[in-house]
Amino acid sequence: xxxxxxxxxxxxxxxxxxxxxxxxxxxxxxxxxxxxxxxxxxxxxxxxxxxxxxxxxxxxxxxxxxxxxxxxxxxxxxxxxxxxxxxxxxxxxxxxxxxxx
Numbered sequence: 001x002x003x004x005x006x007x008x009x010x011x012x013x014x015x016x017x018x019x020x021x022x023x024x025x026x027x028x029x030x031x032x033x034x035x036x037x038x039x040x041x042x043x044x045x046x047x048x049x050x051x052x053x054x055x056x057x058x059x060x061x062x063x064x065x066x067x068x069x070x071x072x073x074x075x076x077x078x079x080x081x082x083x084x085x086x087x088x089x090x091x092x093x094x095x096x097x098x099x100x101x
Contacts, residue, residue, distance in 0.1 A: 010043055016089055019081035026078035038087050060085035
């Protein structure tokens with residue numbers, strides 16, 4: 001059975017790989033955009049925001065925002081991969097602890 005990946009899925013995977021390299025630290029929003037551009041994944045700010053929102057909703061990342069100003073859109077300060085995001089990259093099955101003895 002062949003699995004077809006969409007460009008969006010590949011882009012989200014690349015974001016997670018970058019965040020895993022920074023773990024346990026964080027990556028800034030501009031750093032993510034620069035990394036993607038350098039890696040030949042040129043995307044708009046809105047594309048990256050879409051991917052981050054999706055990954056956040058799935059629990060694969062955590063987002064730190066700048067303080068909000070009334071009437072202004074939120075601004076992402078930093079992004080960090082979660083253990084669930086690392087498990088996804090490692091292709092662990094649900095319930096796998098990620099620890100071996």
